[in-house]
Amino acid sequence: MKGFCFIASLLLLLPAASFSKPTDFVPSRATHYTTPDGKGTPSGACGYGESGKDMNYAKVTGVSNLWYGGTGCGACYQVKCTMYPYCKKEGVTVAVTDYGQGDRTDFVMNKAAFAQMARPGASGRLISYGTVDVTYRRVPCRYASPNVRIKIHENSRYPDYLSLVLLNVNGVNDVKAIEVKGYQGGWVRMRNAYGAVTTCPSSS
Template sequence: MKPAMNYGCLLCILVLLPALCHSQDSFTPSRATYYGSPDCYGTPTGACGYGEYGRTVNDGSVTGVSRLYRNGSGCGACYQVRCTKPQCTGEGAYVVATDYGEGDRTDFILSPRAYAKMAQPDEYQTKQLFAYGVVEVEFRRVPCRYSGYNLVFKVHEQSKYPHYLAIVMLYVGGTYDITAVEYWQEDCQEWKPMRRVYGAVFDTQSPPSGDVNLRFQVSWSNGATWVQPKYPLPRDWKAGATYDSQIQLD
């Protein structure tokens, strides 16, 4: 993402989604800017590999992150970001990390929609905040809450049935990270690791020919565990299809 000035999106101030809730963690000082977007939403070509999900999740209140990207394991993390200018609210914006981006010593490059939410609900105040371009902020990680959604895995559009399988993890709730994905190799009777290609995308050049049993390593600040979807990926999987894991992370 490239930081940019975009005054056409000054009025994109929407109600905060109830999907994200508060955390008791302390705030960390940082800096934030925003990127140009014709409709104030995110970008479908972000480094996390989310596609359209990365553009519209959390109603477009998304962000590119730098050090918080953590080689892709930071994709999908949720943050409360609030600025310290007089034009800013005490609540700030609640955002989802969907891309990698570096600005002027910034941790966050926000969508215009998210950047506007840091401002007082007044067009003049919002315009002033956009005029700064880069602002001092403080942030903390908060749990993601996706009402009505379990952890979902999507067969990436670049998958080529039956020889190449890539999946991307969506709707990771709570303050969890997906740090590894494995599939069951029946003839070897062992779990085989999938490669993290980039962001939230994992792949294998030799997927099993039948149903594909997957498991995901879920990590948090002081531990990790493996979780397995209730149903395997069907043998006739298709590129672009999404599958509900029946796993609820919160």
Template sequence: MAVAVNHNCFLVSVMVLLPAFCVSLDTFTSSRATYYGSPDCLGTASGACGYGEYGRTVNNGYVTGVSKLYRNGTGCGACYQVRCKVPKLCTDYGVNVVVTDYGEGDRTDFILSASAYTKMAQPNLALELVAYGTVDVEYGRISCQYPNTNLMFKVHENSRFPVYLALVVLYQAGQTEITAVELWQEDCQQWRGTRRAYGAVWDMSNPPRGSLDLRFQATSTNGEWVLLKGVIPSDWKAGVAYDSAFQLS
């Protein structure tokens, strides 16, 4: 199934899939955050995680680029609570964001979308917060869940049937990172490992033919493989996201 979302900014309502965040934080880490400009205040379709349009609109556009938290792409899809520390200007809660990009600022860990940055402000004080440009923040990792939505594998637009397949992991719930992805080669009776090309993109030249069984490891599976049978159809198409019928927790 293809992933389709509608988007707009500020005065027009935005209809996107919004993850439900489970917050359980004992400690926060001090850091700094800034923001990047975009015409619609959302994310960017050219982010380093390889998410494309999903990276613009997931979580209502409350997304972020990160520096050290990017961790060579394993940090893509992670969720964080970020709250600024400007007295009387910032809310106590801050904003929940999804990592969709890599970025470096002035000693910052977070480069937030404009909508995420202003979400940290008290009502009617967003412009005052924007004037700061960069603010002190504290952040903590949180678990993100996508209600009624399974983990999905999108065939990246650069894929070329049938000689090159690149997969992008979407709607990754929980507090976990996917560390390995393999495809079953039926004629050789063996699993073939894909390569982490960059970000959340895993690729393979000359992939197996036919309907593809896929398995992956994640930090939450304690080294066990999660098997997904027939998740990629034999006639896979670039730009289409396929439902795994499975979700991380």
């Protein structure tokens, strides 16, 4: 078999991204994970694995209608609960790391993020409700490093199969395509496998 991409290849993010601006708030509902650690599943549908639990300073969410076939992975949303007097005005900013459905919800947050929608001293009461009414809007992701982090996916089998996951994409950019430089010198467009996971196609 020939034409495989090498792990040491140069990565290029194509400019085929959608640049959306923060919009008006949209009404919805949110709930939280019920796993023992309150952080959701490490085998999330975006393919981030254990890294997904710590993205966006450990404030993450699964989404349903905002999943967009997996291209919604990594997007950030400002979410505010509307239960007076328990909710703080600014709400919380969460990053999408998984697909999740609840009781007519758009967001299934980890407990840390869900609790941060509350005013000081009211997080326990908010969590006890389980599902709350919210409003949300798309906002830029803000990470300490301006550079995109790249993770070699666990399914990679060097040198005959390369699978990558993009982490911590700043701004409001949706990465639509990735190209890598193959060992023969040409650029090869990677294929979306699922969620945020891309793979390098091979040729015989």
